[in-house]
Amino acid sequence: NAGVTQTPKFQVLKTGQSMTLQCAQDMNHNSMYWYRQDPGMGLRLIYYSASEGTTDKGEVPNGYNVSRLNKREFSLRLESAAPSQTSVYFCASSRSRDSVSNQPQHFGDGTRLSIL
C-alpha cells in the first residue's frame, strides 16, 4: 500500500550543486504537486501538474524545474542549489484532473534537503 513514494529521504548538497527529487504514485491519480515546508511558513506550492503532459508554476517556483515523466512520476530539479532552498520537500497527488474537481491531495513522507 505505497501511495506516494519520494526519494531520497535525506540529502545534503553544497551550494551550486544540482539535484533531482523523485516522486511516484501508484493510485492512478491525474494531478501531482510539489510543496516545500519551512518553519512558520506552512506548505507552499512550488509546481504542479494538473494532468500528464502539463506543468504549471505555483507560489514559489524560482530556482526549480519539474518534469511529469508519465502519469505516475513527477520530478523536481534544483539546477544550482542555494542555502535558501534548505527545506523539507513534499510531493502530493490527487484524483482531480481539472479545476472543477475538489479531491483531496495525498502526500509522501518528504525529502529533507540541506544546502551548505
Place this chain on the structure above:
Amino acid sequence: EDQVTQSPEALRLQEGESSSLNCSYTVSGLRGLFWYRQDPGKGPEFLFTLYSAGEEKEKERLKATLTKKESFLHITAPKPEDSATYLCAVQVPGTASKLTFGTGTRLQVML
C-alpha cells in the same frame, strides 16, 4: 489574495480534556476546506473535506465543522496518540485543485 490562519499555534491538553482548533479563511469563493494531520517526520495525512457552510464530518474523536468564514476541528476526550500538528487548507475555484495551507496547530496531549 487567499489567506488561511490557524489558531492557536500550539495547544497542550490533558488526556480527556476536550478542545477546539480554529481555521479562519479569506478567499474569493470556496470549493473545499481540507483538514490534515501531520506527525513528526511524516507527510500530511488527509482527515476531512468540507464543502459548504453548516457541513460537519466526524472520525473517531475528531469532528470538523464549517461556517462561511472559519472551520473548527473539535477534539473530544483526546488521547496521547492524537498528538500531532493539524493543518487546514482551502481550495478555490479555477485553481486546478491547488491548496492554500495554514501554518498549523501543534497539539500535545499529556497523560
